Amino acid sequence: SAVISQKPSRDICQRGTSLTIQCQVDSQVTMMFWYRQQPGQSLTLIATANQGSEATYESGFVIDKFPISRPNLTFSTLTVSNMSPEDSSIYLCSGATGTGGTTYEQYFGPGTRLTVT
Amino acid sequence: EDQVTQSPEALRLQEGESSSLNCSYTVSGLRGLFWYRQDPGKGPEFLFTLYSAGEEKEKERLKATLTKKESFLHITAPKPEDSATYLCAVQAGRINKFYFGSGTKLNVKP
Numbered sequence: 001s002a003v004i005s006q007k008p009s010r011d012i013c014q015r016g017t018s019l020t021i022q023c024q025v026d027s028q029v030t031m032m033f034w035y036r037q038q039p040g041q042s043l044t045l046i047a048t049a050n051q052g053s054e055a056t057y058e059s060g061f062v063i064d065k066f067p068i069s070r071p072n073l074t075f076s077t078l079t080v081s082n083m084s085p086e087d088s089s090i091y092l093c094s095g096a097t098g099t100g101g102t103t104y105e106q107y108f109g110p111g112t113r114l115t116v117t
Numbered sequence: 118e119d120q121v122t123q124s125p126e127a128l129r130l131q132e133g134e135s136s137s138l139n140c141s142y143t144v145s146g147l148r149g150l151f152w153y154r155q156d157p158g159k160g161p162e163f164l165f166t167l168y169s170a171g172e173e174k175e176k177e178r179l180k181a182t183l184t185k186k187e188s189f190l191h192i193t194a195p196k197p198e199d200s201a202t203y204l205c206a207v208q209a210g211r212i213n214k215f216y217f218g219s220g221t222k223l224n225v226k227p
Contacts, residue, residue: 041219045215048213102212108161110160
């Protein structure tokens with residue numbers, strides 16, 4: 001298993017500004033992911049954070065809007081750039097560890113609640 | 118199209134009233150099925166991993182089962198503290214491809 005922390009836990013930001021969310025894992029994980037979750041909705045994958053290389057983005061998400069870094073196996077950041085009210089959401093970081101073979105268990109951070117005014 | 122569907126969307130139970138939550142999936146190359154519990158304002162909490170049809174896992178009042186098309190999360194004699202949203206996810210196909218269901222919001226009344 002893995003214990004994941006995120007900073008900040010919440011923030012209120014002005015439109016047009018950027019916010020960087022930090023994700024720290026207590027042990028090395030194979031994969032790290034960033035998700036977005038609207039209230040009452042399920043999780044939408046933004047991107048897979050790759051260690052030492054560019055993140056892999058899902059359809060509808062682009063690097064210019066959501067730049068991601070992963071300098072090592074336990075830390076990643078997600079920046080929400082040039083924010084608009086539509087970016088208001090909960091942003092979740094997860095780390096995935098292998099269970100043997102090709103199955104990976106994901107563990108989630110507590111989330112960052114972002115409100116853009 | 119690969120997808121995961123959970124039902125019901127919401128479930129209200131009296132304390133002690135046992136029931137089941139359903140997670141049906143249509144994916145190719147299942148690598149694992151996962152259950153999570155999510156409390157309001159928090160990240161999902163990992164509960165179980167199931168790997169193949171016929172497998173069962175238990176934790177306190179929860180028991181997860183898996184068939185080739187669906188998984189059930191059985192809740193026996195639930196308590197109010199079991200109230201939460203329960204999410205199902207599958208890992209399939211590409212090694213880093215996970216599909217999440219929309220969740221079942223469980224409310225257990227004392």
